Amino acid sequence: MYEEMVTARHYEERLQEEYLEGKQPAFDISAGPIPGELHLAAGHEASGAGVCAHLRDDDTVTAPHRPHHVAISKGVDLKRMTAEIFGRQTGLSKGKGGHMHLYDPDVNFACSGIIAQGCPPAVGAAMAAKKRNTDAVAVAFLGEGAVSQGAFLESLNLAAVQNLPVVFVIEDNDWAISMPKERVTDVEDASQRADGFEVHGERVDVDDAVAVYEAAGEAIGRARDGNGPTVLEVQLHRRMGHFMGDPEAYRPDEDVEAAHERDSIERMERHLEDHGLGDEDLEEIRERAHERVEEAIEWAKDQPQPDPEEAYEDVFTDELEGWPERPDKELAAADGGEE
Amino acid sequence: MAQADVPDPETIDRELTMSRGMVEAIAHELRESEDVFVMGEDVADYGGIFDSTQGLLEDFGHDRIMDVPISETGFIGAGVGAAMQGMRPIVELMFADFFGVAMDQIYNNMAKNAYMSGGSVSVPMVFMTAVGGTYNDAAQHSQTLYGTFAHLPGMKVVVPSTAYDAKGLMHAAIRDDDPVVYMFHKRLMGLAWMPAPDGPKTGVPEEDYEIEFGEADVKREGDDVTIVTLGLHVHRALEAAADLAEDGIDAEVIDLRTLVPLDTETVLESVRKTGKLVVVDEDYHSYGVSGELVARATEGALDELEAVRRVTMPDVPIPYARPLENEVLPDAGDVEAAVRSIHE
Numbered sequence: 001m002y003e004e005m006v007t008a009r010h011y012e013e014r015l016q017e018e019y020l021e022g023k024q025p026a027f028d029i030s031a032g033p034i035p036g037e038l039h040l041a042a043g044h045e046a047s048g049a050g051v052c053a054h055l056r057d058d059d060t061v062t063a064p065h066r067p068h069h070v071a072i073s074k075g076v077d078l079k080r081m082t083a084e085i086f087g088r089q090t091g092l093s094k095g096k097g098g099h100m101h102l103y104d105p106d107v108n109f110a111c112s113g114i115i116a117q118g119c120p121p122a123v124g125a126a127m128a129a130k131k132r133n134t135d136a137v138a139v140a141f142l143g144e145g146a147v148s149q150g151a152f153l154e155s156l157n158l159a160a161v162q163n164l165p166v167v168f169v170i171e172d173n174d175w176a177i178s179m180p181k182e183r184v185t186d187v188e189d190a191s192q193r194a195d196g197f198e199v200h201g202e203r204v205d206v207d208d209a210v211a212v213y214e215a216a217g218e219a220i221g222r223a224r225d226g227n228g229p230t231v232l233e234v235q236l237h238r239r240m241g242h243f244m245g246d247p248e249a250y251r252p253d254e255d256v257e258a259a260h261e262r263d264s265i266e267r268m269e270r271h272l273e274d275h276g277l278g279d280e281d282l283e284e285i286r287e288r289a290h291e292r293v294e295e296a297i298e299w300a301k302d303q304p305q306p307d308p309e310e311a312y313e314d315v316f317t318d319e320l321e322g323w324p325e326r327p328d329k330e331l332a333a334a335d336g337g338e339e
Numbered sequence: 340m341a342q343a344d345v346p347d348p349e350t351i352d353r354e355l356t357m358s359r360g361m362v363e364a365i366a367h368e369l370r371e372s373e374d375v376f377v378m379g380e381d382v383a384d385y386g387g388i389f390d391s392t393q394g395l396l397e398d399f400g401h402d403r404i405m406d407v408p409i410s411e412t413g414f415i416g417a418g419v420g421a422a423m424q425g426m427r428p429i430v431e432l433m434f435a436d437f438f439g440v441a442m443d444q445i446y447n448n449m450a451k452n453a454y455m456s457g458g459s460v461s462v463p464m465v466f467m468t469a470v471g472g473t474y475n476d477a478a479q480h481s482q483t484l485y486g487t488f489a490h491l492p493g494m495k496v497v498v499p500s501t502a503y504d505a506k507g508l509m510h511a512a513i514r515d516d517d518p519v520v521y522m523f524h525k526r527l528m529g530l531a532w533m534p535a536p537d538g539p540k541t542g543v544p545e546e547d548y549e550i551e552f553g554e555a556d557v558k559r560e561g562d563d564v565t566i567v568t569l570g571l572h573v574h575r576a577l578e579a580a581a582d583l584a585e586d587g588i589d590a591e592v593i594d595l596r597t598l599v600p601l602d603t604e605t606v607l608e609s610v611r612k613t614g615k616l617v618v619v620d621e622d623y624h625s626y627g628v629s630g631e632l633v634a635r636a637t638e639g640a641l642d643e644l645e646a647v648r649r650v651t652m653p654d655v656p657i658p659y660a661r662p663l664e665n666e667v668l669p670d671a672g673d674v675e676a677a678v679r680s681i682h683e
Binding site: 026027028029030035036037087088089091093095096097098100101112113114115116117145146148149150151176177178179183184185245249250305306307308309310311312315323326 | 380381384385388406408409410412413436437439440473474475476477478479480531532533534653654655656658659660661662663664665666667
């Protein structure tokens with residue numbers, strides 16, 4: 001778990017550096033080696049590592065727009081994921097998806113860039129597992145801002161009435177973009193919402209990967225044993241803006257400082273030291289994690305850009321007769337190829 | 340106030356970005372009427388992710404500039420309910436791409452309540468949303484869904500391309516008794532982090548004025564080919580027209596400004612003059628705005644029509660990687676090529 005956490009943290013820090021290349025001093029979102037928006041998850045490592053430690057490749061995870069730490073802990077191919085973030089041909093989605101839309105079917109990992117919209121597909125994966133009589137489970141990660149969405153509440157209800165093996169992991173980082181939690185909900189403990197659906201709800205209110213691991217173990221065990229869904233809420237902290245380039249003018253300095261002080265990685269280090277690991281052991285793990293990240297980034301940057309023509313592939317599984325993906329092709333045909 | 344009553348934007352010294360033009364109109368209407376309020380995600384403390392409400396919180400406070408939870412069905416539907424009580428909410432959906440989360444409130448309530456009530460109720464709300472790609476944000480954050488909203492009856496649909504139009508259309512939208520979908524292109528807003536092309540920043544009068552819906556703007560007169568477009572692509576079409584002029588091809592560029600109502604007459608007049616029509620649209624190719632324009636030109640000016648071309652987003656979800664997005668996004672070069680292909 002510690003190794004995954006430091007891998008995720010280093011990965012986020014390196015992505016930040018790469019993302020800002022070419023975007024400084026004047027920030028232009030359309031410049032630099034990494035396209036589009038980038039939502040970093042530094043400060044969220046405890047949930048990805050603590051939850052996914054219990055998961056197998058045949059268990060499904062759906063992640064929101066801040067997916068990297070979860071993907072790393074679920075075992076998503078780091079090199080191909082990085083190539084995707086750099087928009088390269090050999091990326092997980094051949095450069096079509098980007099960082100909010102990472103799909104790795106080998107480990108049953110998927111994303112949605114739309115708030116709470118990973119919840120219904122997680123229910124569907126759980127339904128499939130139940131129908132096929134396997135003991136696979138599904139985990140939907142969502143932010144605390146997403147619990148106001150119908151998609152979350154509807155998914156929870158459906159999972160409850162059908163007694164499906166789903167765990168909803170609410171990552172509470174106190175901020176829904178610029179909205180502090182207290183202005184989004186009057187319910188301090190979002191896991192209480194589980195009560196209204198008569199499912200099990202639980203909150204881990206410190207950024208403690210070990211506590212998350214224990215709570216997640218129970219929740220996933222419950223699901224695997226056929227005892228239905230759980231809402232597991234985990235307190236985390238957002239160490240960076242909502243997206244890269246977010247000036248965070250709305251956020252008090254004390255809150256940013258608090259996010260840095262309550263560091264789940266340092267907490268984990270203390271825990272490991274208490275259990276007999278020395279500085280050298282930790283350093284060795286950190287070095288291994290850094291190497292893996294550097295290797296992935298180096299590999300990704302070396303990968304070819306997609307060929308523009310590939311933009312027209314994959315819209316449908318088969319080529320579709322009469323569907324003009326390329327209007328100019330259709331035109332050329334209509335004109336007898338004169339163009 | 341009719342458009343003729345206000346000065347030409349070119350004669351006004353004070354230039355604004357498109358977002359400032361929009362905000363100025365909203366602020367004016369907020370001062371004029373207590374019934375006007377703004378509601379949406381990150382519209383208050385943040386000022387709108389695309390600056391569409393920047394600075395309003397300071398002047399009007401949280402009661403009138405309302406940040407809301409991430410619950411589009413809830414707050415867009417609440418906008419409908421408040422509007423049916425005679426208030427004039429301005430409700431922002433952060434990206435047009437997110438419409439699916441709340442489409443029932445948008446097209447079954449906001450758009451249809453006036454009709455289904457036999458005209459006994461109206462829904463005077465402005466539904467404001469960001470559209471457009473050009474910065475590699477992939478398929479869930481880059482769409483330009485003009486056609487989707489214009490296709491479903493009951494909503495007026497406006498698409499500004501300049502600060503001058505943005506302000507005048509916003510005044511008209513807030514004062515309109517029907518629901519108005521106000522779709523602004525991110526690339527035109529004048530954001531510090533997303534440079535705009537030349538063009539959207541224009542002279543804007545201090546005073547309030549309305550741009551009447553259904554009046555297209557002939558941005559450039561020409562005799563050889565008619566280019567009809569809207570939003571960001573007005574500027575790309577003008578760039579293409581300038582290049583074409585160097586080769587003696589004289590293109591007329593029409594900015595539709597509103598899709599519902601649509602100024603068919605201005606398009607037909609131009610097509611009757613040039614005989615050739617190029618429609619440029621950042622929305623998908625099939626079943627959309629470009630098809631509608633060609634159909635209207637065909638119905639109204641078939642005898643004069645010699646050639647037609649469409650320059651559109653192909654029917655593919657918008658890809659992330661730069662070479663892929665560049666491939667599918669129409670640019671000035673694509674417009675130029677389309678014009679040349681039908682100009683003898």
